Amino acid sequence: MSGASRTSEVLEITTTAGVVQARQQVRALAQQCRLSLVDQTKLITAASELARNTLVHGGGGTMTALLLEERGRRGVRLAFADRGPGIADVDLALTDGWTSGTGMGLGLSGSKRLVDDFVLDTTPGAGTTVTITKWGR
Amino acid sequence: MSERVPILRIRQVLLVSIQTDLDDQAVLLLQDDLAQAVVDSGAHGVVIDITAVEIVDSFVGRMLATIASLSRLLDAGTVLVGMRPAVAITLVELGLSLGGVRTALTLDKGLRMLEDDHAERGHEGIAPDVAAGA
Numbered sequence: 414m415s416g417a418s419r420t421s422e423v424l425e426i427t428t429t430a431g432v433v434q435a436r437q438q439v440r441a442l443a444q445q446c447r448l449s450l451v452d453q454t455k456l457i458t459a460a461s462e463l464a465r466n467t468l469v470h471g472g473g474g475t476m477t478a479l480l481l482e483e484r485g486r487r488g489v490r491l492a493f494a495d496r497g498p499g500i501a502d503v504d505l506a507l508t509d510g511w512t513s514g515t516g517m518g519l520g521l522s523g524s525k526r527l528v529d530d531f532v533l534d535t536t537p538g539a540g541t542t543v544t545i546t547k548w549g550r
Numbered sequence: 551m552s553e554r555v556p557i558l559r560i561r562q563v564l565l566v567s568i569q570t571d572l573d574d575q576a577v578l579l580l581q582d583d584l585a586q587a588v589v590d591s592g593a594h595g596v597v598i599d600i601t602a603v604e605i606v607d608s609f610v611g612r613m614l615a616t617i618a619s620l621s622r623l624l625d626a627g628t629v630l631v632g633m634r635p636a637v638a639i640t641l642v643e644l645g646l647s648l649g650g651v652r653t654a655l656t657l658d659k660g661l662r663m664l665e666d667d668h669a670e671r672g673h674e675g676i677a678p679d680v681a682a683g684a
């Protein structure tokens with residue numbers, strides 16, 4: 414991964430209020446790096462999905478937010494990390510409509526489509542980290 | 551504690567306007583309150599105004615779809631009004647079709663839609679004063 418970090422903030426996601434805070438923090442960052450309104454909306458929506466996964470499936474965790482600057486363009490990078498059960502079958506989890514619970518199974522696959530870069534790092538029994546990046550145009 | 555979104559009743563229509571960023575508990579609370587209100591009031595339609603809503607994710611989307619199908623079972627229509635273009639674009643990319651949920655650009659058009667539906671099902675107009683006029 415490239416790009417110099419400008420700021421780094423860590424948010425605890427341990428309640429549904431934490432998911433709301435994640436959305437608000439991401440909104441502020443997206444505006445700071447002048448993402449278009451549509452791109453802001455996409456990034457906040459992806460963050461909301463991943464923050465909820467961290468809470469619901471991962472048993473709580475953190476969101477680390479970075480503002481990036483690279484060759485004159487700015488971006489936002491968000492890492493959602495938990496020490497929950499991990500994901501045994503990543504391909505299955507990334508399939509539209511697949512859920513192990515009662516959700517719609519769109520959080521992971523959908524948020525992947527909403528961002529420029531999506532990295533899923535998971536170890537069964539040890540936890541999951543999803544890192545997403547969205548660049549300004 | 552999660553906040554409660556007020557449900558207004560105008561004649562035979564229930565009106566909800568979401569004005570703040572709701573946490574998941576508040577979303578579920580709204581879903582339950584609306585379901586109960588449709589049952590209790592015998593309303594002919596539900597209008598959900600999302601003009602002020604900046605994002606709709608899968609959780610809120612599921613709530614909207616649930617309200618729409620529940621209302622349909624109770625012979626009431628549901629119309630979503632005021633969806634922002636950026637929200638619509640994002641929903642499509644997320645993969646949420648919101649199949650059973652109808653949308654209107656404005657509250658006025660939404661009310662009219664409910665009125666037309668209701669008349670089509672062989673009833674009198676639902677809220678002539680409210681739905682009248684452009």
Ligand SMILES: Nc1ncnc2c1ncn2[C@@H]1O[C@H](COP(=O)(O)OP(=O)(O)OP(=O)(O)O)[C@@H](O)[C@H]1O
Pocket residue numbers: 462466467470471495497498499500506507511512513514515516517518519520521522541608609
């Ligand atoms: N952080 C995580 N830790 C463990 N499992 C996860 C995590 N994130 C996702 N998963 C698994 O991947 C599946 C798919 O996730 P996804 O977000 O797409 O759907 P969902 O959360 O079940 O439903 P929704 O559409 O409401 O988000 C989940 O059902 C869960 O089994």
Ligand SMILES: [Mg+2]
Pocket residue numbers: 462465466516519520521
């Ligand atoms: Mg999810």
